[in-house]
Amino acid sequence: MTIPKRLFDFYLDSSIHVALSCYALVRMTQHMFQIEDSQHMPNFAFFGTIVGYNFVKYDALARTKKINMGSHLIAIAVLSFIAFIGAAISFYKLERITQVVSIAFLALTLLYTLPFFPNTRNARNWTGIKIYIVSLCWVGVTLMLPVLDSGINLTSDFYWKCLQRFLLLFVLITIFEIIDLKNDDPNLQTVPQKMGVKRTKIIGIILLIIFYFLEFLKLKIEISQLIVNVVLVITLALFLWFANENRSKYYTSFWAESIPIFWFLVVLFVDRI
Template identity: 25%
Template sequence: MPEKEHSGIRRQQPLASWLRAGIEAFLYSSVFISLCAFGLTVETYLLTGNEVSLPMAGFVFLATLFTYNTSSLQRTWRGWGTSIAGQSWSIRHQRELTMLALLSLAGAVVLFFMYQLRINLWFVLTLALISIGYTVPLGSNRIKPFRSVPLLKVFLIALVWSAVTVLFPLIDAAVQLGSQVILIWLRRFLFILALALLFDIRDYTYDRRTRTLTFPGLLGEHYTRYLSLGLLLLYLLLVLLTEQGAILISLMSAALVAGLIVWNASEEKPRIYYALLADGAMLVHFAFVYLAVS
């Protein structure tokens, strides 16, 4: 009997290891956050009553996957990093992430030209440079990445995400960029900005060590959470003024979920809290809207 129990335990351990490895790959390869970008892009079509363009949503997914893995591409290009136990997941899987970045870039280019997406190529390249320059220095090594500029990184994240997930699909759908579009963009900007502040809280010690001024460094962790909640309240105010019915309820519910995640955020929380919940609030946002219009 004991031997059977031990054999059962041995069978369960590899299964648990495979499951954990799969979850880590899903989260830390940026596939999950790219799905969040995909979801928010589809949500924009749903909010405006336009037909969903899967090629555009796929383009956003692949472009996000590429930009979030450019740091691995840079390390491989410069010959940095080796697979050593104890290093971060991204360092240990640097080669795989580099290949993923290249494949996602190729896929995004194919979708852009094959389906003749109607977004200005220079607009795309400008946002791509901002996204890449966020973590990778553009030009010489003496030029710091944008994330090192005091208090700037959260605004860059919100700007790029709101532009890509709102303006890209609506420009491609030939929607006139009037007041309705501006309000949807502003709502999305505020929602993403509120979530981006959580990553400043997560990285507080690292940013302090690198002498990068962020909102937790300026206001403290406690007041940064209040700032994030204040942004969500502004978001809710805009939603109340611009939506009604099931859409209104869905967006208010999404803001409530995000508020709970913000309220419980702290530097001591494990990284998976931010990778799964803080990023996942965007996917919840999409899911609620999808259910509201279905």
């Protein structure tokens, strides 16, 4: 394996890329609600995502001793520890209400990962619920926390944005579920397992259309955001439509995960025009 490929795989396996996606969504929220460009909330989301995702991915394997702590995993563990320190420092700078709510989402993440009750599986393996927990956690971290931390008044725009963000993340996760269809336990009852791949794609397209038209329910409609959302919807719809079980892992772990980053970059580009 070449050094560039090893570095790229480490970048993906250590959750840096997904953390950048989370960071981009927080910055999108700051942009949408015209929140002061403070870095402690985006940094908390970035570092916290690295810690949370690596915990979710590797905790169960480590506890069951199904993985050996080679140099690759040791490096991920060291990075996660550094990220934990970064998340703790950023957490300290958050408002008290934001800290309380973030702890609630941490508890939900732990519920998702750890079996708290004897003879039961963790929430990650509860039938049909995985996609809703993940989507809710992402809405909480990338939208609810930044808005709460800013102290701005919660208008109807906030609730419409929460619904939009949930739909966006729901569709994005269905791409992962389609790609993982061959490997997922049938008892998980993921959306494509229950509905079939074709129906899942059609439902996803419908949800993206709803996502787009919810923008018109805002108190203040911005033409630039409507243009940006068209680009987002088309991009995500194409990724969803061409997803299949035979796609490379990079289709989701890099390209699909890049969509929130791409969305934010498009916003920056449009703002400069």
